Amino acid sequence: MEEKEPKILTFLCNWCSYAAADLTGTSRIQYPPNVKVIRVPCSGRVNPQFLVKAFHDGVDGVWVSGCHLGDCHYTEGNYYAQRRFLIIKSLLEYVGIESERIHFSWISASEGKRFADIATKVTEDLKKLDSSPVILAKKR
Protein backbone atom coordinates (compact mmCIF):
# COMPACT_ATOMS: atom_id res chain seq x y z
CA MET A 1 0.00 0.00 0.00
CA GLU A 2 1.13 3.50 -0.72
CA GLU A 3 2.36 5.31 2.36
CA LYS A 4 -0.11 7.90 3.57
CA GLU A 5 1.32 11.38 3.79
CA PRO A 6 0.57 12.85 7.22
CA LYS A 7 -0.86 16.34 7.47
CA ILE A 8 0.79 18.45 10.13
CA LEU A 9 -0.87 21.66 11.22
CA THR A 10 1.89 24.07 12.17
CA PHE A 11 1.58 27.31 14.10
CA LEU A 12 4.60 29.56 13.65
CA CYS A 13 5.10 32.80 15.47
CA ASN A 14 5.51 35.80 13.22
CA TRP A 15 8.78 37.06 14.73
CA CYS A 16 11.01 34.00 15.00
CA SER A 17 9.82 30.67 13.71
CA TYR A 18 7.99 32.06 10.67
CA ALA A 19 11.10 34.04 9.77
CA ALA A 20 13.11 30.85 10.25
CA ALA A 21 10.84 29.08 7.77
CA ASP A 22 11.49 31.95 5.34
CA LEU A 23 15.21 31.59 5.86
CA THR A 24 15.00 27.86 5.23
CA GLY A 25 13.38 28.62 1.90
CA THR A 26 15.79 31.36 0.85
CA SER A 27 18.73 29.15 1.90
CA ARG A 28 17.28 26.41 -0.34
CA ILE A 29 17.24 23.87 2.46
CA GLN A 30 14.77 21.05 1.79
CA TYR A 31 12.07 20.16 4.29
CA PRO A 32 9.01 17.91 4.02
CA PRO A 33 5.91 19.51 2.50
CA ASN A 34 3.68 17.90 5.15
CA VAL A 35 3.87 20.91 7.43
CA LYS A 36 0.99 23.28 6.70
CA VAL A 37 1.81 26.63 8.22
CA ILE A 38 -0.47 29.10 9.96
CA ARG A 39 1.22 32.33 10.93
CA VAL A 40 0.29 33.65 14.37
CA PRO A 41 1.50 36.84 16.06
CA CYS A 42 3.03 34.94 18.97
CA SER A 43 3.12 31.40 20.29
CA GLY A 44 1.09 32.81 23.17
CA ARG A 45 -1.69 33.40 20.66
CA VAL A 46 -2.12 29.66 20.22
CA ASN A 47 -5.08 28.71 22.32
CA PRO A 48 -4.83 25.04 23.33
CA GLN A 49 -8.38 24.76 22.00
CA PHE A 50 -6.91 25.15 18.50
CA LEU A 51 -5.11 21.83 18.89
CA VAL A 52 -8.22 19.97 20.00
CA LYS A 53 -10.14 21.52 17.10
CA ALA A 54 -7.33 20.61 14.67
CA PHE A 55 -7.41 16.95 15.69
CA HIS A 56 -11.20 16.97 15.59
CA ASP A 57 -11.11 18.33 12.04
CA GLY A 58 -8.74 15.64 10.89
CA VAL A 59 -5.07 16.63 10.96
CA ASP A 60 -2.58 13.90 11.85
CA GLY A 61 -0.29 16.01 13.96
CA VAL A 62 0.24 19.48 15.33
CA TRP A 63 3.41 21.46 15.80
CA VAL A 64 3.66 24.83 17.49
CA SER A 65 6.83 26.85 17.33
CA GLY A 66 7.80 30.21 18.80
CA CYS A 67 10.77 32.31 19.84
CA HIS A 68 13.27 31.03 22.37
CA LEU A 69 12.41 31.88 25.97
CA GLY A 70 13.51 35.42 26.67
CA ASP A 71 13.46 36.35 22.98
CA CYS A 72 9.70 36.81 22.67
CA HIS A 73 8.74 39.95 20.77
CA TYR A 74 6.09 40.51 23.43
CA THR A 75 8.58 39.74 26.22
CA GLU A 76 6.68 36.96 27.92
CA GLY A 77 4.14 35.48 25.51
CA ASN A 78 6.02 32.22 25.12
CA TYR A 79 6.32 31.71 28.88
CA TYR A 80 2.54 31.64 29.13
CA ALA A 81 2.43 29.44 26.04
CA GLN A 82 4.85 26.98 27.63
CA ARG A 83 2.56 26.41 30.61
CA ARG A 84 -0.46 25.88 28.37
CA PHE A 85 1.43 23.52 26.09
CA LEU A 86 2.47 21.37 29.02
CA ILE A 87 -1.16 21.01 30.12
CA ILE A 88 -2.60 20.33 26.66
CA LYS A 89 0.10 17.83 25.71
CA SER A 90 -0.31 15.95 28.93
CA LEU A 91 -4.12 15.99 28.71
CA LEU A 92 -4.28 14.83 25.10
CA GLU A 93 -1.82 12.02 25.81
CA TYR A 94 -3.88 11.08 28.84
CA VAL A 95 -6.99 10.39 26.76
CA GLY A 96 -4.94 8.43 24.24
CA ILE A 97 -3.48 10.70 21.54
CA GLU A 98 0.03 9.43 20.83
CA SER A 99 2.85 11.73 21.95
CA GLU A 100 4.31 11.65 18.40
CA ARG A 101 1.36 13.73 17.22
CA ILE A 102 2.02 16.78 19.40
CA HIS A 103 5.22 18.79 19.09
CA PHE A 104 6.44 22.11 20.40
CA SER A 105 9.68 23.90 19.66
CA TRP A 106 11.52 27.19 19.99
CA ILE A 107 13.24 28.30 16.77
CA SER A 108 14.84 31.69 16.30
CA ALA A 109 14.83 33.65 13.03
CA SER A 110 18.43 32.69 12.26
CA GLU A 111 17.92 28.94 12.67
CA GLY A 112 16.86 27.96 9.15
CA LYS A 113 18.67 24.65 9.32
CA ARG A 114 17.13 23.84 12.68
CA PHE A 115 13.67 24.56 11.27
CA ALA A 116 14.23 22.04 8.49
CA ASP A 117 15.62 19.48 10.95
CA ILE A 118 12.65 19.75 13.28
CA ALA A 119 10.17 19.72 10.38
CA THR A 120 11.82 16.48 9.23
CA LYS A 121 11.80 15.00 12.72
CA VAL A 122 8.12 15.84 13.25
CA THR A 123 7.19 14.27 9.91
CA GLU A 124 9.33 11.15 10.50
CA ASP A 125 7.81 10.70 13.96
CA LEU A 126 4.33 10.75 12.48
CA LYS A 127 5.20 8.33 9.70
CA LYS A 128 6.38 5.85 12.33
CA LEU A 129 2.82 5.61 13.68
CA ASP A 130 0.46 3.25 11.90
CA SER A 131 -1.85 5.10 9.56
CA SER A 132 -4.92 4.78 11.79
CA PRO A 133 -6.80 8.06 12.05
CA VAL A 134 -6.47 10.26 15.12
CA ILE A 135 -8.92 9.18 17.78
CA LEU A 136 -10.46 12.63 18.04
CA ALA A 137 -11.04 12.93 14.27
CA LYS A 138 -14.63 13.22 13.19
CA LYS A 139 -15.60 10.67 10.56
CA ARG A 140 -17.21 12.40 7.61
Place this chain on the structure above:
Amino acid sequence: MDKKIIELLKEKLENGEIEGVLGFERKQYPEKNGVIFVNHSEGLKRIADSLFNTLNIATYLGKLKGKKVAVLVRGCEERAINMLSVENQLNREEFFLIGLPCQGIVNIRKVKSLYKGEIKNIEEKDRLIIVEGDKGKIEISVSKVLSNSCLDCQRPTSPTADINIEGDTISPDADFLKVKEIESLSFPDRWEMFKNEFELCIRCYSCREVCPLCYCETCFVDSSDPQWVEPGKDVSDIASFHLIRMLHMAGRCVGCGACEIACPEGIKLSYLTSKIAKDVKEAFNYESGLTATQKPALSEFKQNDKGEFIL
Protein backbone atom coordinates in the same frame (compact mmCIF):
# COMPACT_ATOMS: atom_id res chain seq x y z
CA MET B 1 -25.33 21.54 63.13
CA ASP B 2 -23.00 22.77 65.85
CA LYS B 3 -24.95 24.60 68.61
CA LYS B 4 -22.33 27.28 69.10
CA ILE B 5 -22.45 28.18 65.43
CA ILE B 6 -26.23 28.44 65.49
CA GLU B 7 -26.00 30.78 68.47
CA LEU B 8 -23.37 32.85 66.71
CA LEU B 9 -25.40 33.10 63.51
CA LYS B 10 -28.54 33.97 65.47
CA GLU B 11 -26.71 36.80 67.17
CA LYS B 12 -25.26 38.09 63.93
CA LEU B 13 -28.64 37.93 62.21
CA GLU B 14 -30.40 39.73 65.03
CA ASN B 15 -27.93 42.57 65.33
CA GLY B 16 -27.88 43.00 61.58
CA GLU B 17 -24.24 42.09 60.96
CA ILE B 18 -25.35 39.67 58.30
CA GLU B 19 -28.43 39.70 56.11
CA GLY B 20 -28.77 35.97 55.80
CA VAL B 21 -27.21 32.55 55.91
CA LEU B 22 -26.63 30.26 52.97
CA GLY B 23 -26.46 26.56 53.62
CA PHE B 24 -27.87 23.22 52.65
CA GLU B 25 -31.28 21.87 53.56
CA ARG B 26 -31.87 18.18 54.00
CA LYS B 27 -34.73 16.81 51.91
CA GLN B 28 -36.59 13.55 52.31
CA TYR B 29 -34.50 12.03 49.57
CA PRO B 30 -31.02 13.24 50.46
CA GLU B 31 -29.87 13.16 46.86
CA LYS B 32 -32.27 16.10 46.36
CA ASN B 33 -30.62 18.19 49.10
CA GLY B 34 -30.52 21.78 48.00
CA VAL B 35 -29.23 25.19 48.92
CA ILE B 36 -31.39 27.50 51.05
CA PHE B 37 -31.07 31.12 52.00
CA VAL B 38 -32.23 31.87 55.54
CA ASN B 39 -32.81 35.44 56.65
CA HIS B 40 -34.43 34.96 60.07
CA SER B 41 -33.15 33.10 63.11
CA GLU B 42 -36.12 30.71 63.15
CA GLY B 43 -35.08 29.23 59.85
CA LEU B 44 -31.59 28.34 61.01
CA LYS B 45 -32.70 24.92 62.15
CA ARG B 46 -33.44 23.95 58.56
CA ILE B 47 -29.77 24.14 57.68
CA ALA B 48 -28.23 20.70 57.97
CA ASP B 49 -24.93 18.98 57.54
CA SER B 50 -25.18 16.00 55.25
CA LEU B 51 -22.96 13.73 53.24
CA PHE B 52 -25.34 14.26 50.34
CA ASN B 53 -24.79 18.00 49.96
CA THR B 54 -23.18 17.40 46.62
CA LEU B 55 -23.66 20.80 45.00
CA ASN B 56 -21.01 23.45 45.38
CA ILE B 57 -22.43 26.39 47.29
CA ALA B 58 -20.07 28.82 45.56
CA THR B 59 -22.22 28.44 42.41
CA TYR B 60 -25.04 30.32 44.16
CA LEU B 61 -23.12 33.28 45.50
CA GLY B 62 -23.22 35.34 42.31
CA LYS B 63 -26.87 36.07 42.96
CA LEU B 64 -26.13 37.43 46.42
CA LYS B 65 -23.69 40.11 45.29
CA GLY B 66 -23.66 43.15 47.51
CA LYS B 67 -25.33 41.40 50.44
CA LYS B 68 -23.47 40.57 53.63
CA VAL B 69 -24.09 36.86 53.91
CA ALA B 70 -22.76 34.07 56.10
CA VAL B 71 -21.99 30.93 54.15
CA LEU B 72 -21.32 27.44 55.44
CA VAL B 73 -18.51 26.06 53.36
CA ARG B 74 -16.40 22.96 52.97
CA GLY B 75 -12.82 23.04 51.80
CA CYS B 76 -13.58 22.83 48.09
CA GLU B 77 -16.36 25.39 48.30
CA GLU B 78 -14.12 27.87 50.05
CA ARG B 79 -11.45 27.35 47.43
CA ALA B 80 -14.03 27.97 44.72
CA ILE B 81 -15.03 31.23 46.42
CA ASN B 82 -11.37 32.28 46.54
CA MET B 83 -10.97 31.42 42.88
CA LEU B 84 -14.10 33.39 41.90
CA SER B 85 -12.82 36.28 43.95
CA VAL B 86 -9.46 36.23 42.14
CA GLU B 87 -11.34 36.34 38.86
CA ASN B 88 -13.46 39.31 40.02
CA GLN B 89 -16.72 37.40 39.97
CA LEU B 90 -17.28 37.82 43.70
CA ASN B 91 -15.90 39.88 46.50
CA ARG B 92 -14.56 37.56 49.15
CA GLU B 93 -14.86 40.35 51.76
CA GLU B 94 -18.66 40.42 51.46
CA PHE B 95 -19.00 36.92 52.86
CA PHE B 96 -18.62 35.61 56.36
CA LEU B 97 -17.37 32.09 55.78
CA ILE B 98 -17.83 29.31 58.28
CA GLY B 99 -15.63 26.34 57.49
CA LEU B 100 -17.22 22.94 58.08
CA PRO B 101 -15.15 19.89 58.85
CA CYS B 102 -15.72 17.90 55.67
CA GLN B 103 -16.35 14.19 55.80
CA GLY B 104 -16.50 13.96 52.03
CA ILE B 105 -19.59 13.67 49.88
CA VAL B 106 -21.40 10.53 48.84
CA ASN B 107 -22.07 9.62 45.25
CA ILE B 108 -25.68 8.42 45.19
CA ARG B 109 -24.86 6.41 42.10
CA LYS B 110 -22.50 4.25 44.13
CA VAL B 111 -25.18 3.74 46.79
CA LYS B 112 -27.65 2.67 44.11
CA SER B 113 -25.19 0.21 42.65
CA LEU B 114 -24.86 -1.43 46.08
CA TYR B 115 -28.60 -1.36 46.84
CA LYS B 116 -30.44 -2.82 43.89
CA GLY B 117 -34.02 -2.17 45.06
CA GLU B 118 -36.05 1.01 45.25
CA ILE B 119 -34.69 3.28 47.97
CA LYS B 120 -37.33 4.70 50.34
CA ASN B 121 -35.20 6.31 52.98
CA ILE B 122 -31.56 7.07 53.68
CA GLU B 123 -30.20 7.83 57.13
CA GLU B 124 -26.71 9.00 58.00
CA LYS B 125 -25.09 7.88 61.23
CA ASP B 126 -21.43 8.49 62.06
CA ARG B 127 -19.53 6.90 59.20
CA LEU B 128 -22.44 4.74 58.06
CA ILE B 129 -25.27 5.18 55.64
CA ILE B 130 -28.42 3.25 56.43
CA VAL B 131 -30.46 2.57 53.34
CA GLU B 132 -34.05 1.36 53.60
CA GLY B 133 -36.26 0.26 50.76
CA ASP B 134 -38.18 -2.62 49.26
CA LYS B 135 -35.16 -4.93 49.58
CA GLY B 136 -34.84 -4.40 53.34
CA LYS B 137 -32.36 -2.37 55.31
CA ILE B 138 -28.62 -2.32 54.77
CA GLU B 139 -25.74 -0.39 56.26
CA ILE B 140 -23.01 0.90 53.98
CA SER B 141 -19.71 2.31 55.13
CA VAL B 142 -19.19 5.86 53.82
CA SER B 143 -15.73 5.05 52.50
CA LYS B 144 -17.28 2.65 49.98
CA VAL B 145 -19.57 5.24 48.43
CA LEU B 146 -17.41 8.35 48.66
CA SER B 147 -17.32 10.56 45.58
CA ASN B 148 -14.25 9.97 43.40
CA SER B 149 -13.05 13.56 43.77
CA CYS B 150 -13.10 13.21 47.55
CA LEU B 151 -10.67 10.32 47.22
CA ASP B 152 -8.21 12.74 45.61
CA CYS B 153 -9.05 15.59 48.00
CA GLN B 154 -5.99 17.53 49.09
CA ARG B 155 -7.57 19.78 51.69
CA PRO B 156 -10.88 18.94 53.36
CA THR B 157 -10.75 22.04 55.58
CA SER B 158 -11.18 25.61 54.40
CA PRO B 159 -7.88 27.40 53.94
CA THR B 160 -9.06 30.96 54.66
CA ALA B 161 -12.50 30.74 56.30
CA ASP B 162 -13.41 33.31 58.97
CA ILE B 163 -14.15 30.57 61.50
CA ASN B 164 -13.37 26.89 61.18
CA ILE B 165 -15.52 24.40 63.07
CA GLU B 166 -13.41 21.69 64.65
CA GLY B 167 -14.29 18.12 63.81
CA ASP B 168 -13.34 14.94 62.07
CA THR B 169 -12.51 15.22 58.39
CA ILE B 170 -11.75 12.63 55.78
CA SER B 171 -8.09 11.86 55.81
CA PRO B 172 -6.87 12.94 52.39
CA ASP B 173 -4.63 10.43 50.69
CA ALA B 174 -4.25 12.68 47.62
CA ASP B 175 -2.36 10.10 45.68
CA PHE B 176 -4.28 10.39 42.41
CA LEU B 177 -4.38 6.59 42.32
CA LYS B 178 -6.90 6.34 39.49
CA VAL B 179 -5.02 8.88 37.36
CA LYS B 180 -1.80 6.95 37.83
CA GLU B 181 -3.57 3.76 36.88
CA ILE B 182 -4.86 5.30 33.64
CA GLU B 183 -1.44 6.79 32.88
CA SER B 184 0.08 3.32 33.03
CA LEU B 185 -2.21 2.05 30.26
CA SER B 186 -1.20 2.02 26.59
CA PHE B 187 -2.49 4.79 24.31
CA PRO B 188 -5.20 2.67 22.63
CA ASP B 189 -6.41 1.34 25.99
CA ARG B 190 -6.68 4.83 27.40
CA TRP B 191 -8.82 5.94 24.47
CA GLU B 192 -10.91 2.78 24.72
CA MET B 193 -11.67 3.67 28.32
CA PHE B 194 -12.42 7.34 27.67
CA LYS B 195 -14.42 6.54 24.57
CA ASN B 196 -16.70 4.33 26.64
CA GLU B 197 -17.16 7.18 29.10
CA PHE B 198 -17.70 9.89 26.49
CA GLU B 199 -20.17 7.81 24.51
CA LEU B 200 -22.55 7.98 27.47
CA CYS B 201 -22.70 11.76 27.25
CA ILE B 202 -26.08 13.18 26.21
CA ARG B 203 -24.72 16.74 26.14
CA CYS B 204 -27.09 18.12 28.72
CA TYR B 205 -24.21 20.28 30.03
CA SER B 206 -25.18 19.60 33.64
CA CYS B 207 -21.48 19.40 34.41
CA ARG B 208 -21.10 22.96 33.21
CA GLU B 209 -24.19 24.23 34.98
CA VAL B 210 -23.23 22.96 38.43
CA CYS B 211 -19.60 24.00 38.10
CA PRO B 212 -18.84 27.01 40.31
CA LEU B 213 -16.12 28.14 37.92
CA CYS B 214 -18.07 27.77 34.65
CA TYR B 215 -19.58 31.23 34.71
CA CYS B 216 -19.04 32.41 31.11
CA GLU B 217 -22.08 34.18 29.67
CA THR B 218 -21.58 32.34 26.40
CA CYS B 219 -19.89 28.98 26.67
CA PHE B 220 -17.56 27.98 23.82
CA VAL B 221 -19.80 25.01 23.17
CA ASP B 222 -22.77 27.28 22.41
CA SER B 223 -20.78 29.48 20.08
CA SER B 224 -21.52 28.92 16.41
CA ASP B 225 -18.87 31.27 15.06
CA PRO B 226 -16.29 29.90 15.54
CA GLN B 227 -17.90 26.54 15.99
CA TRP B 228 -15.52 24.76 18.33
CA VAL B 229 -17.73 21.76 18.78
CA GLU B 230 -20.45 20.58 16.45
CA PRO B 231 -23.82 19.48 17.80
CA GLY B 232 -24.71 15.82 17.86
CA LYS B 233 -23.70 12.61 19.51
CA ASP B 234 -20.48 11.93 17.60
CA VAL B 235 -17.86 10.87 20.12
CA SER B 236 -15.28 13.21 18.58
CA ASP B 237 -17.50 16.19 19.36
CA ILE B 238 -18.28 14.97 22.86
CA ALA B 239 -14.62 14.34 23.57
CA SER B 240 -13.71 17.80 22.23
CA PHE B 241 -16.26 19.40 24.53
CA HIS B 242 -14.96 17.65 27.63
CA LEU B 243 -11.32 18.21 26.74
CA ILE B 244 -11.74 21.91 26.03
CA ARG B 245 -13.77 22.33 29.21
CA MET B 246 -10.91 20.70 31.10
CA LEU B 247 -8.44 23.08 29.47
CA HIS B 248 -10.50 25.98 30.76
CA MET B 249 -10.48 24.35 34.18
CA ALA B 250 -6.74 23.81 34.30
CA GLY B 251 -5.29 25.64 37.27
CA ARG B 252 -8.78 26.73 38.35
CA CYS B 253 -10.70 23.54 39.12
CA VAL B 254 -11.03 23.07 42.87
CA GLY B 255 -11.94 19.39 42.61
CA CYS B 256 -15.34 19.59 44.30
CA GLY B 257 -16.72 16.78 42.16
CA ALA B 258 -20.10 18.46 41.64
CA CYS B 259 -19.88 17.80 37.90
CA GLU B 260 -19.42 14.08 38.26
CA ILE B 261 -22.36 13.68 40.64
CA ALA B 262 -24.60 15.97 38.59
CA CYS B 263 -23.95 13.94 35.44
CA PRO B 264 -27.15 11.98 34.69
CA GLU B 265 -25.15 9.34 32.83
CA GLY B 266 -22.50 8.88 35.49
CA ILE B 267 -19.52 9.87 33.35
CA LYS B 268 -16.35 9.71 35.43
CA LEU B 269 -15.41 13.36 35.02
CA SER B 270 -13.15 13.09 38.06
CA TYR B 271 -10.67 11.14 35.94
CA LEU B 272 -10.15 14.34 33.96
CA THR B 273 -10.37 16.87 36.80
CA SER B 274 -7.94 14.88 38.93
CA LYS B 275 -5.56 14.65 36.02
CA ILE B 276 -5.33 18.41 35.55
CA ALA B 277 -5.05 18.93 39.30
CA LYS B 278 -2.17 16.45 39.35
CA ASP B 279 -0.44 18.05 36.35
CA VAL B 280 -0.73 21.55 37.71
CA LYS B 281 0.52 20.43 41.10
CA GLU B 282 3.46 18.49 39.75
CA ALA B 283 4.53 20.93 37.07
CA PHE B 284 3.88 24.28 38.72
CA ASN B 285 3.60 23.29 42.39
CA TYR B 286 0.21 24.99 42.38
CA GLU B 287 -3.10 24.33 44.07
CA SER B 288 -6.09 26.41 43.11
CA GLY B 289 -8.01 28.64 45.49
CA LEU B 290 -5.75 28.57 48.51
CA THR B 291 -5.95 32.34 48.91
CA ALA B 292 -8.14 35.06 47.46
CA THR B 293 -5.18 36.71 45.75
CA GLN B 294 -3.27 33.87 44.06
CA LYS B 295 -3.66 34.02 40.27
CA PRO B 296 -4.74 30.92 38.31
CA ALA B 297 -1.81 28.70 37.31
CA LEU B 298 -2.09 29.49 33.61
CA SER B 299 -2.28 33.25 34.15
CA GLU B 300 1.22 33.46 35.55
CA PHE B 301 4.60 31.91 34.86
CA LYS B 302 8.01 31.40 36.36
CA GLN B 303 11.30 31.70 34.51
CA ASN B 304 12.25 28.17 35.48
CA ASP B 305 9.02 26.46 34.41
CA LYS B 306 9.24 22.89 33.22
CA GLY B 307 10.00 22.81 29.49
CA GLU B 308 11.80 19.55 28.74
CA PHE B 309 9.02 18.52 26.39
CA ILE B 310 9.81 21.40 24.03
CA LEU B 311 12.21 20.63 21.17
